[in-house]
Amino acid sequence: MSQRVSSRSFRPARIRTRAAVLVAGFGASVALGAGVATAAADTTTSGVAHAVQAQAAAQAKAAQAKKAAEAKKAAQAAKAAKAAKAAAKKKAVSWVDPVKKYKLSASFAANGGMWASKHSGQDYAIPTGTPVVATHGGTVVKAGPNGAGDGPAYGNAVVIKHGNKTYSQYAHLSKVNVKIGQVVKTGQKIALSGNTGNSSGPHLHFEIRTTPNYGSAVDPVKFLRAKGVNL
Template sequence: MHRPSVLPSLGVEMRCGSVALTSSRGPAERSRADRYRLPRVAHRAVHGQARGSGLEAKRGIGLLAAAFVVSPLALGLGIVLLIAAFDDDDGGGDFQLAAGTLRVGPGYVPAKYAALIEKAAADCDQGLPAGILAAQIQAESNFNPNAQSKDPATGKPIADGIAQFIPSTWASEGIDGNGDGKRDVWDPEDAIPSQGEMMCDLLETAKKHPEYNGSPVELALAGYNAGWDRVRQYKGVPPASFAQGQTYNYVKIIMEAQHKLTAPDAAAGPGMSGEWTRPVNAPLGTPYHQSGGMWSSGYHTGIDFAAGVGTPISAVGPGKVVSASRVSSYGRQVIIRHPDGMHTQYAHLSQLKVKAGDTVKGGQVIGLSGADGNVSGPHLHFEVRTGPAYGTDISPLPYLRKKGVNI
């Protein structure tokens, strides 16, 4: 789903620094031959060739608001973008929380798509956060199922639907999500599950490359946007110099937007207090993403603090304990979900001071440091994750520093 030098989805294209407007077309305007092609291939395939096409860049950066918009990417290019034919139906009503992990309502995830996104994430066995899929759809089409992007040079359609699939990718990756016997790129009930499976595949592949620059989720997003060949070429997320920063900004925008679209826990709302802080007052040890055969992923998924046995370990910020138990190589661990939807993990503890379901404040002691699990000595292993599952890690230090932690 590459497109050459196309900026946002939703019918906005860039050519030689100018912006051209196109209108979104509905399914009735496309032939069945274009909408339904080859049988779908097995989705667990290894990603070799760029998954959308052989073009330089995949989908452009979608926008995060309607009407007149200055997108983060457009700012970098000095372009103000005008969006036409937005479908901004949010399902109506005031702000509410979804039953799962997404914010639902005006300015967030439309109610009619929340369950589809939640299920697409839950169906992935690689720990794919629903907030990532939601932010991705927002960036691609702003939740508009009739969005269509066109080649600025030829005027021909490039990418279609709520997840902005190009025809060649849809032919191989599109699935019949609602079981009606058709694979319809214009139907969110087909397109969103297809997006989820494609991201799940990419996340699985990304975890096999700990030597690449970027977390598995970031690498998967880059692969979805530019094709895995580009991720392999740059051994990580392509730099800002690639394709006028399309992929670089695509990943950055989605990683930031997921927090807005992820619902805080009910317990992590009114009445919760506590500053953000270091998990322990101890020197830093093994850094994030250090390679090594001692880790099952092939790299270090967090950072270590050289804390002796019995040293108090604190929650870095307010949140709700989702897990407090002994887990294989991590030993005794605590996982906390924070109001922004992110999770922090504290592992190799000698004692647990909280239990699942507890509400904690930043700085509250949640356990004592130890050497439980697969370790060579006492220390705290600390992770920041986009979801509770293993493999959704991101670099902890930038996250903490954005919260005002001096570390």
């Protein structure tokens, strides 16, 4: 009688133990599943973040490359515009001063005892031996002493034909470096300044004429300024 009671009372204890083991096992399974899910979620989040960072880096790199390309294009355009402007300026200013580092003295149409009538050109006060250049390209039509045919008052002189009824004359020269028929370029050396002829001191007498001869002069300063030369 006592043994049966003991056996019956032991069964519920076994059942409770098995139930506890099952619950514990189920809890462990749930915990393990949750851990796996969390790890998977972490891995997914990390992958997305990496992808976003990579995309952002690629976009930044592309934007930087585009900006650099635009800057290079702008620099090239500015360089081309500057070159075109310089070329246009060089082409436009095809007339130059006949001498450098000068002081303007007697002006066109001025009165004075040195001339039979009004002054026919513009004087540039410069030392003897200063290089004199062609103020514009053309052909030498007069060169030599006695004003190159215009009279002894001019001393040694040169006259250049530029076309369109335009001539330039250079007088009181100490030396002539060109000859009749020679083609010269703008800025080419043609003579050295001096004090020959009817002159009170070393200087260059410069004229712009409508013919190669004396008596057809126009205001040379006004003419050169109209050509873009700053006197």
